[in-house]
Amino acid sequence: METFAPTERTTLKRLAKRGNFDRHVVYGILDEAFICHVGFIVEGRPVVIPTAYGRVGDRFYLHGSAANRMLRTAETGVDICVTVTLVDGLVLARSAFHHSINYRSVVIFGRALVVEDSREKFEALRSFTQHVVPNRWSDVREPTDSELKATIVLYLELMEVSAKVRTGPPIDDEEDYAMPVWAGEIPLRLVAGVPIPDPRLAEGIDPPQYVSDYSRTVPDGDPT
Numbered sequence: 492m493e494t495f496a497p498t499e500r501t502t503l504k505r506l507a508k509r510g511n512f513d514r515h516v517v518y519g520i521l522d523e524a525f526i527c528h529v530g531f532i533v534e535g536r537p538v539v540i541p542t543a544y545g546r547v548g549d550r551f552y553l554h555g556s557a558a559n560r561m562l563r564t565a566e567t568g569v570d571i572c573v574t575v576t577l578v579d580g581l582v583l584a585r586s587a588f589h590h591s592i593n594y595r596s597v598v599i600f601g602r603a604l605v606v607e608d609s610r611e612k613f614e615a616l617r618s619f620t621q622h623v624v625p626n627r628w629s630d631v632r633e634p635t636d637s638e639l640k641a642t643i644v645l646y647l648e649l650m651e652v653s654a655k656v657r658t659g660p661p662i663d664d665e666e667d668y669a670m671p672v673w674a675g676e677i678p679l680r681l682v683a684g685v686p687i688p689d690p691r692l693a694e695g696i697d698p699p700q701y702v703s704d705y706s707r708t709v710p711d712g713d714p715t
């Protein structure tokens with residue numbers, strides 16, 4: 492399906508025209524970002540934890556130490572809510588009230604399941620590494636059996652999902668447009684700095700191109 496079907500939980504209320512259920516748009520955001528926030532209830536209280544993720548097709552993967560509270564809670568099958576946010580710019584209006592942010596964000600609802608299949612677990616871990624640093628996996632030592640055992644991998648089927656996108660200039664009250672105050676957008680981007688070699692790096696190893704040219708460019712949001 493090209494679009495996610497809106498549910499009661501994913502129906503946008505305020506500024507609903509900024510909502511987007513297009514799978515291509517959602518996956519474009521998920522593939523450009525690599526940090527999500529996972530919300531869940533522990534002992535009756537909400538907790539939100541930032542963490543990395545991967546995506547393969549319609550599966551959204553979370554991973555971490557087998558002792559991780561967030562993963563331990565999620566694997567019991569409770570409802571979780573995951574958000575992913577990309578900030579594209581600060582929107583400076585003529586009034587304080589109409590200041591805004593240009594963004595692309597995704598909200599995912601679901602229940603996580605443990606990846607039991609060892610092949611899928613391995614592939615999920617590969618997808619994390621590739622997601623954060625494309626081309627890295629083929630250069631590094633693969634996880635050992637004990638490292639795999641110490642790691643828990645959960646997946647969420649991407650079914651109940653919404654995106655919201657704001658673009659463009661401020662939207663001021665008509666009478667404010669004549670004000671002698673600068674208004675517009677300050678674009679913001681996540682930009683890689685110059686790579687810093689590990690002090691213990693063996694001599695004669697140059698950074699590979701995927702390191703020296705690292706950027707979070709927008710992949711194509713391929714739904715496969």
Ligand SMILES: Cc1cc2nc3c(=O)[nH]c(=O)nc-3n(C[C@H](O)[C@H](O)[C@H](O)COP(=O)(O)OP(=O)(O)OC[C@H]3O[C@@H](n4cnc5c(N)ncnc54)[C@H](O)[C@@H]3O)c2cc1C
Pocket residue numbers: 500501502503504505506576577578592594595596597598652653654655
């Ligand atoms: C970087 C950033 C900054 C923001 N700053 C503000 C702010 O300062 N004040 C403010 O009021 N709003 C802000 N928003 C928008 C905010 O995320 C909500 O969209 C807004 O609070 C409207 O909520 P609601 O009560 O209409 O809907 P809710 O009842 O909260 O949401 C209903 C459903 O709509 C979907 N939904 C809502 N928001 C989003 C979203 N952002 N992305 C994807 N799906 C969504 C979800 O599926 C959600 O379950 C910001 C968003 C981003 C990404």
